[in-house]
Amino acid sequence: MTVGDTTSGAGEEPPSDSSVHATPHHEVDHTAEPTDDPLAIRLEALILGADRRYTPFQAARTAGVSMDLASRFWRAMGFADIGQAKALTEADVLALRRLAGLVEAGLLSEPMAIQVARSTGQTTARLAEWQIDSFLEGLTEPPEPGMTRTEVTYPLVELLLPELQEFLVYVWRRQLAAATGRVVQAADDDEMVDRRLAVGFADLVGFTRLTRRLEEEELGELVESFETTAADLVAAHGGRLIKTLGDEVLFAADDAGTASEIALRLIEAMSQDEAMPALRVGIAFGTVTTRMGDVFGTTVNLASRLTSIAPKDAVLVDGAFAKELVRHGDAPESEAQAAEEVAAAAERARLAEKEGREVVEEPPLPTYRFGLQPMWQRPVRGLGVVEPWLLARRGKTGS
Structure with a gap:
């Protein structure tokens, strides 16, 4: 599961066909350079949390993970084929190490880890697209003439990123708690x-x-x-x-x-x-x-x-x-049944009034919310x- 040299990113590169492959539904292209604009480069580093420094082979080697397993993780997360471009960061290495570590520790099976990577990739891909679309709607006009979109975006991202990250974790925990509650209430494993x-x-x-x-x-x-x-x-x-x-x-x-x-x-x-x-x-x-x-x-x-x-x-x-x-x-078997119940209740009330008794409905007349x-x-x-x-x-x- 691991490769021999786990201490360095240097060494012989693998053939290009062992790199990451594309996933059509939530593909992420890491090879696109952020142009020569220093601010654009800083913006990417701000979002990723680190600079690009590893090829896929180097990232896998540094994480102590086989290239085959790393490729399957990246493929599941939706990362496009990047060959051996130097496009990955320390965060990518850490993510690989954590996911592979869960498998090695027996906390997740390998297929389950792949499922975790795929579900997370698909969900966050849509979330990211949704949020960017929403933010860009408010950036159609720069606050000052002559400002580029990058100049407008950088301070906004700098302020929003830590807050949105905390909010994402909060919502995920709440949703996880609700889903766990439903599983706990299940009568048996099949019902899960x-x-x-x-x-x-x-x-x-x-x-x-x-x-x-x-x-x-x-x-x-x-x-x-x-x-x-x-x-x-x-x-x-x-x-x-x-x-x-x-x-x-x-x-x-x-x-x-x-x-x-x-x-x-x-x-x-x-x-x-x-x-x-x-x-x-x-x-x-x-x-x-x-x-x-x-x-x-x-x-x-x-x-x-x-x-x-x-x-x-x-x-x-x-x-x-x-x-x-x-x-x-919540509903009567038929409208005829409901009408009979109302008529019976009215008759009981009439008899009680005639006999001078207090009208007490036992059992009370059903209150149906819906009709069929x-x-x-x-x-x-x-x-x-x-x-x-x-x-x-x-x-x-x-x-």
Whole structure:
């Protein structure tokens, strides 16, 4: 796992084909020089925390890690093929040494360490792009005439970098604590991977037509507004945002009641924004495989299919989801049942009044939050015939 000389970066260079290879989804090019601008060079050093001084082979040798393992780590993190350019820093050496050390100590298996590198690389790549885009929006006009973007950026980065770094660690710890709590509550090891969850897709109707009509900037603002609203509502009501796909978001919740509240809140929020197209939501309940922060399985596929057939400004759910709502008392089995319960309560009250007794409801009349209306059965591609249910707030279904 290690190479012989771990004390020096000098020595014979390996063939170019043993260098780092590209990963298309979150590729990072380390070979691009920061030009001859001294301020640009200082800016890069400020962000990286050190100057470039190692080739990949030298970094691996100095870290005491085989070039093969180092290449797999870098590939997983999304580092592009840099040949043997001198582009790596002391921070790269330290990261290699730490990750390989976890494997050597038996704290992580090698495949698990690769997964850690890949998940971290993919997540932080998107985070970095997102933050840079946000910062650049405020840098379209320099504060003083003649200032370059680098001159504007350097003091901003110098101030923001340590604060954002601390904030990143804080948010990661909070999210890690929440994820750990969900694992601890799992009944057994199988439930940690395969869990029963409510999974929902929320999709903007007619988005393809919008892309032809709106300017790029307008389209970007619309997508950002949709994703922000969705993320806020999902988090506020106890769900988890799995991913955003531009005109669609995927979320999950531990129970059907939480997922119902999220879905209806999304519909209500979007309908109040005149700039937003209509929204449709599909939710299914069942066994879901969770891996690398994503969800997979038939339940997820069914939720996606339900979304595609849902009317605009409406929520469609599957039969298993409807049963969960009924089982937990969040919805009646039917509007007829709810009407019978109300009629029975009214009759008890009438008799009590006639007999001069105090009206005491035992048991109290159920307070249903949601209503369910059965829809026509229909074939769904790849899943057979399903019977969707239209979900609404109580009092907006049936009649």
